[in-house]
Amino acid sequence: MRSKRRIRWAIIPLGIATAATLAACTPTELNGFLPGFVEDGTPTTNRTEMVSGLWVNSWIVLLAVGVITWGLMGWAAIVYRRRRGQTGLPVQMRYNMPIEIFYTVVPLILVIGFFAFTARDQSILETQYDDPDVSITAIGKQWAWDFQYNAEDEDDTVWTMGIQAQPAANGDVDQAELPTLVLPVDQTVKIQLQSRDVIHSFWIIDFLYKKDMYIGKDNYWSFTPTREGTYAGKCAELCGEYHSMMLFNVEVVSEAEYEEYLETLRDAGQTGDINDAYDRLQNLPGTGAAESEGDR
Secondary structure, eight states, X not given: OHHHHHHHHHHHHHHHHHHHHHHTOOHHHHTTTOSSBOTTOXXXXXXXXXXXXXXXXXXXXXXXXXXXXXXXHHHHHHHTOOOTTOOSOOOOOOOOHHHHHHHHHHHHHHHHXXXXXXHHHHHXXXXXXXXXXXXXXXXXXXXXXXXXXXXXXXXXXXXXXXXXXXXXXXXXXXXXXXXXXXXXXXXXXEEEEEESSSOEEEEXXXXXXXXEEBBTBOEEEEEOBOSOEXXXXXXXXXXXXXXXXXXXXXXXXOHHHHHHHHHHHHHTTOBSSOOOTTOGGGGSTTSOOOOOGGGO
């Protein structure tokens, strides 16, 4: 009875100390030091907090399991250590059913729990908008990006074509020369991910999500940007010699600024579908490409 009271009195100050520590944390610390959060806690997208929550809660559970495991190991090492005057091994414990059930069931519960929460969040993250406010096609190519802003009328579709980063002698990259994807804040966005050549991976770092781009198989990503700003993006899949130069920027702007940007592309004559003259899939069987002498 006394031991239970002691444990209870030990837990209370520990809980108060934990609560006080968490209360003093900044949004960055509360979200596991992941990018995508500012001091007021505003996330970059409607999905960012879900990703950070899965990350942080997983670490909390894992650390708790680790502390308990390390504590039991230390306790066993101290309590059952060989004492002065003793020889041989201490008494060995075998076939203890309660302990065997415990260390079989508890890890199983942990694994099932991790799987359940991961599957739940992944299902939400992978749900695509059926009728998004903005539809965009992002095309990865060695080693840059093309962005097409789709419209119901093909004549209203506009695009930009980018080149890979051009570093200066000291390694600095001119950010203004990088391909830029412009998104309207608080508007639902669906991005169709395509590759012209090899496997790439579309990664907007502060959005806490990345997705692969395959040859001949399109991927999709749906989300809502919730904070204006400029964010860095890159290819997260080793795709060749200049993979490290496959960079881009993302600008989240107001809806009015977004419409103005699309208008500047129309004025520049960058309308219609992006020319796929460099798509390596054009010479595959079934694409309508003319056969060469060697294929006949």
